Amino acid sequence: MATLTIGCFSSLVGSTSLDIAVKLAKAAREKGHDVNVWVSGNGTMLSKKGQRAFKDYSFLAKTVEGLIADGAQVTACEACAEARGYHKEDTMENFKRHSMDWYLAKCVGSDKVLHIGGE
């Protein structure tokens, strides 16, 4: 088994990239790979606790909770989150917050990296 790091800058609004990224991370974990997920820019909305599910609207919070419980490391860019008003107390439980150094270190230490730019 190997390590996959996925970095995503896109939010769920106006893009399906974040949706694909999270589902890909889940599939990789199910196949036994180690998985790191980094969200930056508008993608930091994924870290916000209290997300509400709507019919016909992608809802990733439960999948992310499962990913974290299953051992995936899921981290938001702290500066991007703070700039958007998502503070530590607003963050989903066990969803990490770090500087971009974390993402760089994970990229260097991974077998495969999938970097998804912003919308």
Next chain:
Amino acid sequence: MKLGVILTEQARTESTYERLQAEKLSVVLAGNGIYHAVLKTDGKPSNVLDKAADFYVLTEDMETRGFTAGDLVDGKIKPIDMSQLVDLIMVEHDKFVWL
């Protein structure tokens, strides 16, 4: 190099895709990129499919948009699920890029 591409947009203005070259090239049509696999314009399939590559389409994204494998415009496009995409990324290619 064995290179994979995930293409997620239907309307594209950049030429990165056209310039990509690799010993082995695979293109995964995902998100709105699936429209390249199921729609024709003026009776012609998308020129995305002109590339010398192995083509895949993410079944989940195709079905989300109301299409099935029966709608594929070219027999060379292989439907795959997320688990198969993981294998393409982790096992079968050296690098994967997202366009």
